Amino acid sequence: MIDIPEAFAHETISREREPGQQWLTALPGLADELLQRWSCVPDGPIMHGCIGVVIPVRRRDLPPAVIKISFPHPGNVFEPDAFVAWNGQGAVRLFERDDERYAMLLERTDGATLADVTDVTDFDEAVGILGRLSHRLAVDAPAGLPRLSDIVADWTDEIRTTAAELGNPLPRRSLDIAAETLRDLGPDQPETLVHGDLHDANVLRGDREPWLAIDPKGYVGDPAYDTITVIRSLRFAPLLFASDPATDIHRGLDLFCEAAEIDRERARRWAQVRAVKAALWGRRHGDPDWLIRATDQLAEMLF
Numbered sequence: 306m307i308d309i310p311e312a313f314a315h316e317t318i319s320r321e322r323e324p325g326q327q328w329l330t331a332l333p334g335l336a337d338e339l340l341q342r343w344s345c346v347p348d349g350p351i352m353h354g355c356i357g358v359v360i361p362v363r364r365r366d367l368p369p370a371v372i373k374i375s376f377p378h379p380g381n382v383f384e385p386d387a388f389v390a391w392n393g394q395g396a397v398r399l400f401e402r403d404d405e406r407y408a409m410l411l412e413r414t415d416g417a418t419l420a421d422v423t424d425v426t427d428f429d430e431a432v433g434i435l436g437r438l439s440h441r442l443a444v445d446a447p448a449g450l451p452r453l454s455d456i457v458a459d460w461t462d463e464i465r466t467t468a469a470e471l472g473n474p475l476p477r478r479s480l481d482i483a484a485e486t487l488r489d490l491g492p493d494q495p496e497t498l499v500h501g502d503l504h505d506a507n508v509l510r511g512d513r514e515p516w517l518a519i520d521p522k523g524y525v526g527d528p529a530y531d532t533i534t535v536i537r538s539l540r541f542a543p544l545l546f547a548s549d550p551a552t553d554i555h556r557g558l559d560l561f562c563e564a565a566e567i568d569r570e571r572a573r574r575w576a577q578v579r580a581v582k583a584a585l586w587g588r589r590h591g592d593p594d595w596l597i598r599a600t601d602q603l604a605e606m607l608f
Contacts, residue, residue, distance in 0.1 A: 306333040306337060309329060309351075309358065310353050313353040335374060335408070336358075336360060339408055340360075345363065347362055357373055359373050360373075361413060372409070373408065374407065375408075377407050384520070385404065387521040388409070388521070390445075391498075396517055397411050397414065400412070411519075414511045414512070415509075418508060418509055419506070419509075419538075428557065434516055435505065435564070436535075436561045436565035437565070439500070439561075440565045443497050444497070446525040457487055460487050460578070461487050464484070464582060465484075474585075475584060475604065482577060490574060490575065495527060495528075496525060499527070499531060500518060500531055501521055504537065504538040505538040527571065527575065528567050530575050532558070532561065533576040537603070550606065554603065576603075581604045
């Protein structure tokens with residue numbers, strides 16, 4: 306039986322309440338079932354993120370791997386489909402999947418993320434890595450994945466309603482510009498696979514390739530949608546508190562768009578929309594004050 310990390314258990318119960326407790330109770334048995342069915346043996350301490358555990362394993366016919374088991378959540382449904390479409394090009398390989406149990410057997414890396422590594426200290430280099438990876442992941446989308454055009458269809462009303470409920474903490478101009486972008490860019494989007502949550506903590510150093518993406522959402526739409534998560538990556542957050550944050554952020558935007566080969570204006574507009582949405586979400590869900598302030602500032606700078 307696996308030992309569930311205490312911090313992960315506490316976070317899961319705090320967020321998911323009784324369903325989280327029930328899932329945690331069943332998790333050790335589920336892990337044992339998957340180890341047996343996929344002919345794997347544990348090969349190191351269990352790791353975890355916010356929504357799942359990662360069990361390092363070995364299997365005779367495969368390179369080092371991990372079993373990832375996620376809490377059942379709509380945002381995790383299409384992760385394996387994205388991995389299948391990429392087939393190891395710019396992302397970790399998928400060896401086995403159990404969609405009913407939100408479980409996958411995936412390629413293992415050394416665990417170091419782009420946010421963690423100390424030898425990528427140059428801002429330009431890190432942005433370039435994320436941009437080039439975004440370009441590699443922008444492949445033709447398979448059928449059946451959620452479309453960003455559908456996901457964002459109600460965002461204008463949602464943003465205005467949430468802002469009103471919170472006492473309108475953002476300038477009216479921010480909301481109006483976001484609404485214009487959603488009207489202009491939301492309905493008509495390309496048939497492209499979009500990671501959906503590309504940032505430096507979701508990019509691992511690899512052996513087969515220098516950098517490999519993990520934790521995709523698996524959307525269909527405009528690759529420029531991911532710009533905000535790049536800009537708000539842990540590595541780049543300090544730029545928002547620099548002496549001239551607007552200059553640095555816009556330079557980062559230029560570098561990312563050049564490397565990703567995406568339209569700079571579309572990227573800026575999508576980033577502004579998502580900054581507005583993130584600023585409101587953060588207030589409702591308890592983001593720290595510094596992050597809320599930084600996100601407010603980012604929405605203003607992206608006008």
